[in-house]
Amino acid sequence: MREETRPAHVERARRVFAPAVDIVETHEDIWVLADMPGVNQDNVEVTLEKNVLTIRGRVQGPTLEGYTLDYAEYEGGDYERTFTLTEDIDREKIEATMKQGVLHLRLPKAGPARVRRIPVKAV
Template identity: 45%
Template sequence: MSDGKQDIARREDVRPAPALLPAVDIVEDETGITLTADMPGVPKEKLTVRMDGQNLSIEGEIALETPEGMEPSYAEIRSPAYRRSFSLSRDLDPSKIDAQFKDGVLRLRIPKAEHAQPRKITVSVD
């Protein structure tokens, strides 16, 4: 039989560590959206972009470098990670996401699904 304290401890272990919310801009045009996220200090190998159903998650771990044997005497970055999630519209096609990462800026191009894109209808003359 378990006591309530052990159950609470297990639930607390499952909680994600605190993270910073990266600043994000989202621009839409006729063919899709472009999402730009500022993630300074994140190296490419510590960046994760993931889709789960219609949910898009971006995560990155900040590479804080402290010389060996030294401890910071003052630090404003308490959470060395970024994390942000978005629910994508069904009008977008997550299977065709184009991701680019340069100078701490993540750029995702998410096209609209074929059924949601504008199309020209040809009119015939009889």
């Protein structure tokens, strides 16, 4: 078996995966739960530009102090996913938390988008 090698000056591109998400809707909010194993809160970026919400997570590879990696078959990767938001979302109140590799995004509904019952009067 022969292993292919490339010159030392060639940088290997990092893989980018779309994280699996669950989307849950309540009366007041829409929740997006994105699985990003290996990502901590310092390596997550959530941006909103116009109507596009983008989540990015960077995975820091394991390092063993005092050792040098000579060969690896497993390559991790980073995460990225985008969503287009409707006008029903209150952009100023979006919140994000990270817990055990899962990003929790709370997208509150704007006031007018909430369901309300309108009474009907007899004339």
